[in-house]
Amino acid sequence: MKRSIERIFQRPAQPGMVGDGFRVFNMIPGKGISQKRMSPFLLLDFNAAFDFGPSDHIRGVDVHPHKGFETVTIAYKGSVAHHDSSGNSGIIRPGDVQWMTAGAGILHKEYHEEEFSKKGGLFEMVQLWVNLPAKDKSTPAHYQGITSDQMGKVVLPDAGGVVNVIAGTFQDTTGPASTYTPINLFDIKLEEQHETSFMVPQNHNTGMLVVNGEVVVNGEVAGEHSFVLFDHDGEEISIRANKNAVLLVLSGEPIDEPIASYGPFVMNTQAEIYQAFEDFQAGKFGVLE
Numbered sequence: 598m599k600r601s602i603e604r605i606f607q608r609p610a611q612p613g614m615v616g617d618g619f620r621v622f623n624m625i626p627g628k629g630i631s632q633k634r635m636s637p638f639l640l641l642d643f644n645a646a647f648d649f650g651p652s653d654h655i656r657g658v659d660v661h662p663h664k665g666f667e668t669v670t671i672a673y674k675g676s677v678a679h680h681d682s683s684g685n686s687g688i689i690r691p692g693d694v695q696w697m698t699a700g701a702g703i704l705h706k707e708y709h710e711e712e713f714s715k716k717g718g719l720f721e722m723v724q725l726w727v728n729l730p731a732k733d734k735s736t737p738a739h740y741q742g743i744t745s746d747q748m749g750k751v752v753l754p755d756a757g758g759v760v761n762v763i764a765g766t767f768q769d770t771t772g773p774a775s776t777y778t779p780i781n782l783f784d785i786k787l788e789e790q791h792e793t794s795f796m797v798p799q800n801h802n803t804g805m806l807v808v809n810g811e812v813v814v815n816g817e818v819a820g821e822h823s824f825v826l827f828d829h830d831g832e833e834i835s836i837r838a839n840k841n842a843v844l845l846v847l848s849g850e851p852i853d854e855p856i857a858s859y860g861p862f863v864m865n866t867q868a869e870i871y872q873a874f875e876d877f878q879a880g881k882f883g884v885l886e
């Protein structure tokens with residue numbers, strides 16, 4: 598049975614800056630789309646394609662902490678470099694995904710990759726925050742660097758496009774990301790006048806960001822930069838592209854636990870937030886220059 602659409606949100610009128618390198622439209626949480634409604638997805642920041650221009654100064658966001666959840670960075674255009682307090686570093690290039698589990702606590706910094714920064718050009722990316730269940734919030738910090746070639750690939754018939762399965766299962770193809778709760782994350786490229794359909798479990802909170810293009814999804818038109826919030830009355834999602842489209846589909850089993858969130862910390866109680874702050878101040882998240 599087809600899943601109804603609860604609402605289609607347009608992107609906010611104005612972007613916000615995260616540091617000086619990420620010009621993002623905050624799609625989750627928003628008016629009518631709370632963290633509880635989209636659980637386990639706590640945040641979706643969308644850096645719609647933007648030309649930052651060449652710069653000798655490397656734009657980005659300097660050292661900051663995270664605790665109690667995961668950050669998932671999806672690069673479409675341009676490259677993101679990162680360093681963290683567990684000694685890891687790397688570059689997220691177009692088509693790649695970094696799935697970082699902050700868990701017990703981490704410090705990191707995120708910025709434009711040096712060569713990209715110097716040359717300038719279009720920068721397009723998404724960062725998702727995915728909650729962890731209480732029992733996993735203290736897991737040691739780690740990350741999965743998932744390159745484009747490691748994704749589950751579904752080539753659509755008649756050169757209709759390609760689906761990169763980042764996490765979960767699209768039709769019968771499974772993605773590489775390891776998740777703490779059941780999650781689907783699909784990067785879909787759909788060519789104009791082509792269509793595809795797939796199922797996600799009925800109880801999942803489910804949304805779709807139109808990164809580029811325009812589609813008809815379950816009978817309704819979703820334009821560029823809109824976010825489609827689905828109801829829970831069915832499993833099937835059918836999409837037809839009016840224009841060449843890039844879509845990010847996210848679905849997840851809700852985590853039915855209280856959310857206490859303060860800036861970069863997401864715990865279950867206010868007391869745990871105070872503790873996280875104390876631990877951060879006491880240097881327990883490690884060291885990063």
Ligand code: MN
Binds near residue numbers: 661663707
């Ligand atoms: Mn961060």
